[in-house]
Amino acid sequence: MAKLNRWLLPEGVEEILPKQAWQIEQFKRQVLDLYRSWGYELVIPPLIEYSESLLIGMGSEMDVQSFKVTDQLSGRTLAIRADITPQTARIDAHSYKQEGPTRLCYAATVLHSKPKSQLASRTPIEVGAELYGDASVHSDFEIISLMLATIKTAGIDKAHLDIGHVAIYRSLVDAAGIDEDQQVLLFDAFDRKAKAEVAVICAKAENADAAAMIVALIDLHGDSSVLNQATAALAKAPAAVIEALEYLKAVVCKIESIFAETPLNIDLSELRGYDYHTGLVFAAYVDGIGHSVANGGRYDGIGEHFGRARPATGFSASAKALLSKISSESSCSMILAPALEGEDIALEAMIQSLRERGEAVVRALPGADVPVKCDKELVNENGQWQVKNRG
Numbered sequence: 001m002a003k004l005n006r007w008l009l010p011e012g013v014e015e016i017l018p019k020q021a022w023q024i025e026q027f028k029r030q031v032l033d034l035y036r037s038w039g040y041e042l043v044i045p046p047l048i049e050y051s052e053s054l055l056i057g058m059g060s061e062m063d064v065q066s067f068k069v070t071d072q073l074s075g076r077t078l079a080i081r082a083d084i085t086p087q088t089a090r091i092d093a094h095s096y097k098q099e100g101p102t103r104l105c106y107a108a109t110v111l112h113s114k115p116k117s118q119l120a121s122r123t124p125i126e127v128g129a130e131l132y133g134d135a136s137v138h139s140d141f142e143i144i145s146l147m148l149a150t151i152k153t154a155g156i157d158k159a160h161l162d163i164g165h166v167a168i169y170r171s172l173v174d175a176a177g178i179d180e181d182q183q184v185l186l187f188d189a190f191d192r193k194a195k196a197e198v199a200v201i202c203a204k205a206e207n208a209d210a211a212a213m214i215v216a217l218i219d220l221h222g223d224s225s226v227l228n229q230a231t232a233a234l235a236k237a238p239a240a241v242i243e244a245l246e247y248l249k250a251v252v253c254k255i256e257s258i259f260a261e262t263p264l265n266i267d268l269s270e271l272r273g274y275d276y277h278t279g280l281v282f283a284a285y286v287d288g289i290g291h292s293v294a295n296g297g298r299y300d301g302i303g304e305h306f307g308r309a310r311p312a313t314g315f316s317a318s319a320k321a322l323l324s325k326i327s328s329e330s331s332c333s334m335i336l337a338p339a340l341e342g343e344d345i346a347l348e349a350m351i352q353s354l355r356e357r358g359e360a361v362v363r364a365l366p367g368a369d370v371p372v373k374c375d376k377e378l379v380n381e382n383g384q385w386q387v388k389n390r391g
Contacts (some may be wrong), residue, residue: 012115012122016320024125024319028107030153031127031319038146040105040129043096045087047109051079056305058086058276065112080111084126085314086302092132092310093303101133107319117291121320128296130314132303137250140280140298140313144251147284147294147315148259154322156286159293160263161255163282164270165248166297171240172214177206186214190269193218213237221267224252230268244279251280273297280313286322293321335387336374339364350378350385 009015016024032042048069055063065082081087088104096102107127115122129146131139144161151159169190173183182201189197195218202211216233220226227249234241248266255264272281272295279298286293296315303310337351340363354361362374379388 010122012112012120014121014123020323023323027154027319027323028125028127031150032105032107034149034153035105035129035146038103038129038142040103040146043088043091043104043106044108045081045084045091045106048078048080049087051077053090054079054081054086056086057302058083061275062086065114065116067111067113082110082112084108084110084128084316085130085299088130088314089132089299089302089310089312090306092130092312093306093308097308098133101131101139103129103131105129120291121318124321125319126316127319128314128316130312132310132312135300135311137247137254139311140251141254143296143313143315144255144282145258147282147296147317148262150315150317151284151286151294151322154319156322158261158263158286160265160285160287161259161282162265162267162270162285162292163248163252163255163280164267164272165244165280166271166273166277167244167279168234168237168241168248168268169214169217169271171238171244172210172217175207175238175241176202176210176214178202178204178211187271190218190271193269195219209236210238213241217269221265221269223264224256224266226266226268227252248280273299276302282315284317289321289324291321293318333376334360334362334374336370336377336390337361337363338378339366341366347378347380347385354387 036042051066051068055066062082066079068077068079070076071078084106088106092098092102092104096104105128107125109123109125112122112124127150129143131143148159148161173186178186178201182204186198186201189201195215198218199215202214205211205214213234213236220230220233227245230245234245252264252266255262270281272283276299277297278300281295281297283292283295294315294317296313298311298313300311301309302312335354338347351361351363361378364370375390376387377390378385
């Protein structure tokens with residue numbers, strides 16, 4: 001039997017070593033302070049729940065993404081969270097009932113049964129925010145603004161924003177009369193941007209005008225001028241499509257007004273999170289990372305499964321992805337204190353004072369090598385302990 005490499009981790013699962021771990025923890029603290037300054041309240045949902053509660057209303061993709069185990073106490077199936085959004089929706093609807101808008105935030109690890117993209121982690125550390133109880137353009141814009149502020153907190157000055165609206169596609173599919181089996185094929189073709197396949201499927205639709213507009217969505221992507229093209233291409237669309245398009249225009253107008261420096265791509269064929277998103281969808285990308293670092297959208301009504309349907313919009317961002325471009329060799333200053341020999345009240349007081357001020361003080365151990373991270377040391381000069389640079 002071959003000897004196992006016991007240090008190997010599962011594919012897509014990684015350990016975080018000290019310097020990067022501190023960077024991630026500091027980022028989480030800064031982000032939570034940011035969210036608090038915007039009026040968001042912190043929640044810490046459980047890592048594992050009954051699967052029927054955690055996955056209800058989230059669609060087949062989330063079901064596949066979630067690890068499941070049998071609860072030894074009840075015999076019921078438990079799921080490990082792959083997304084914190086449904087948990088916050090339950091909290092808003094059932095555990096933390098408030099009238100009017102509710103703002104919740106979180107910072108925690110999730111677990112994916114498979115990576116969302118080739119280079120993505122299966123154990124991402126997510127930070128995010130959700131806004132419940134408001135269905136207006138203002139709440140979507142607030143969430144997008146907070147997402148961009150989160151990215152900036154990671155030291156990234158420039159992000160690329162993709163934005164779409166799944167209700168446009170959904171309403172056209174309903175109007176076209178495409179049956180459920182064909183809808184599955186159509187969604188797959190849209191996901192691959194396979195226009196020829198989309199056209200073949202739509203040719204079988206009951207409503208030829210709606211089908212033609214579905215095909216047109218494939219080419220409706222680019223800068224804000226796409227919205228004018230969409231207005232013309234979708235002029236005969238159902239009222240729900242026109243309403244969604246006008247909503248998208250309003251959000252884009254606010255983004256371009258406040259975040260003029262942020263590159264913006266509009267894509268009416270983007271169906272990210274289609275299983276549970278109901279309106280606006282968006283994602284942020286940064287140079288050098290081959291997948292989105294943050295994404296979100298509107299998901300009205302999920303709270304209905306927990307007894308209270310509410311308008312909802314939110315986003316989540318991957319701390320690991322956002323900080324992946326920061327060198328793990330960044331400096332970390334430490335002060336070396338002499339090994340404990342006898343009792344030196346002045347030395348102990350000095351060490352305690354330094355630590356209370358936020359300094360890292362490492363006590364030397366008799367006979368052990370001096371930690372290489374210590375670039376300073378405590379030295380007794382003329383009966384006074386002082387911090388000196390190590391030569």
